[in-house]
Amino acid sequence: MGKTSSSTVSAILNGTWQQRRISEDTAKRILDLAQQHEYRVNRQARGLRSSRSGMIGMIMPTHEDRYFGTMAQVFDRMARQRQLQPIVVSTLRDETLEIAAARSLISYQIDYLIVCGATNPDAVGQLCTQNYVPHVNVDLPGKEAPSIITDSYWGAVQLTNILLENSHKQPTKARDRLYFIGGIAGDYNTKLRIDGFSETVRQRVGTIHPDQIRTCGFDAAASELEITTLCTSLGGLPRGIFFHSTTPLEGGLRYLKTLDEKELHRCVFCTFDWNPFASYLRFPVHMTQQDADGMLSEAFRIIDGENINPVKLQLVRPRVLLGE
Amino acid sequence: MGKTSSSTVSAILNGTWQQRRISEDTAKRILDLAQQHEYRVNRQARGLRSSRSGMIGMIMPTHEDRYFGTMAQVFDRMARQRQLQPIVVSTLRDETLEIAAARSLISYQIDYLIVCGATNPDAVGQLCTQNYVPHVNVDLPGKEAPSIITDSYWGAVQLTNILLENSHKQPTKARDRLYFIGGIAGDYNTKLRIDGFSETVRQRVGTIHPDQIRTCGFDAAASELEITTLCTSLGGLPRGIFFHSTTPLEGGLRYLKTLDEKELHRCVFCTFDWNPFASYLRFPVHMTQQDADGMLSEAFRIIDGENINPVKLQLVRPRVLLGE
């Protein structure tokens, strides 16, 4: 019960004391003392010495979106389960912010980084590689590290089939088509969703007209304008509308709100992504719900080292939710 | 252009070199060199030495809610503006998790903590006080630190008035009443919302019956059950329903979905909090949108030291959004 050296104390406090074959007595004594004094390690000091911070970062576009919100929630849980301090940072689909955020996190010596929905995953990936920070891409793929993404193509095919099967013939040729609204042409996910949409249409209808694809961006206002323009020129709603995601859908609703029940029910709607309230609108909306849990489980399997040779690109299917 | 001591380099790199009156030449030389080598400070080492980590934490209940999502987004932005690393952690309205998360953050020597929507803000507050971590409560008040919260009472009064003004007489006495659904009785915000509701009803209608208050929790399933039971016993919808927040509203919608247009339009609905999709349902929903920006601005004014003597409890009014 005399003095105990700092190294012994350290070993006891961080659980490595079994290996040092420290006596249970000493261990218990120190543990009790620590508890009494409410001792907590200084993680910065520990991190500095051991060059492992115990922190894991995730960058993602925004907190104000149900899909990314769920991502953050699941990430939080999985990090905690591994005794890692989760750090989520939003980067607003801005490449400069993505890099700045990653730099900052690396500067804090995070142990891992999950790059979720990054506009430029490879710029971030290179930063990580240079600094020996293991990382995984989620939601959007990069070349620098394994990527786990939703099977957007497959999801889009499902949704398009649903649109075709549930929709009805419309009076004019232009109105008798399905339209895709939202996203941006250069975006990976947008591209796959459009591919799934286009190929399904082409296969089942025979042709597809360039006008049917209307990539007007990710925000609501642009989508409202787009659908307004479209329906004005068509003279009414078309056969069906495929929204790129819930935010373009939200914009669309601002216009659809002005229409009457009868008009609305001539058209069939779907969107990628899911929002609980989209099930309770005046008309059914078919949705795909991305599997946040599945994707992050895979990401963590790689981080945990349980998946030594991960494939470069792993696809995870979304759930398909029928409207009404 | 010979050797330069570490202290000089340090001063140059962290911007304190003006005070040390280091020559521009040396400074420039070092800065260039640092850039060339892509040098980044090790924030753990800096933090250990300077006992300031440059990190700011925020704990909040969940990422899967639009209100808290906005909180996180605004927090992120404001932290970044101050060159602080934001760390958001969700604690699921679980006191144990709140304390564990705060402990973990403190262990990393965060410079400040924002305690947002904590079930037990004072337990967290004491932890902060003991460890000299300045903190502010947001969304729910505590005794340990200044609190900035939404004026729930005022918001509830506004919503209740809107319900009364827009609703119509119903066939039976029990149905000719307004009902409050969701929240939990012990919760501070629930209490104020109920107070605002009750007092307005009492003032304008004369009486209020205990059955009109149905605090069935924060989740959707409980609320669905509650509204189903209520309407079954009433034999239809009442005059108006005040949902505690958007998640109980979501549960309510599962039941309301089964009703026809005519029945729905006999009842008027409102909810605390805001969700973009709630504006596009089959009936109008009146909402209050909490002022995340306003609350966090105040929180940061305190953190920045611009508000030396903050009031213990500061109320921020929500925006009132009329449905339809």
Next chain:
DNA sequence: GTGAAAGCGCTAACAC
């Protein structure tokens, strides 16, 4: 089974 000593990368105090 335990202690002594070095050192992680940085900043602050002081010396000149």
Next chain:
DNA sequence: GTGTTAGCGCTTTCAC
């Protein structure tokens, strides 16, 4: 105007 030195709180190596 710049260098020397000590030390933040911890972990790790090595000695015994």
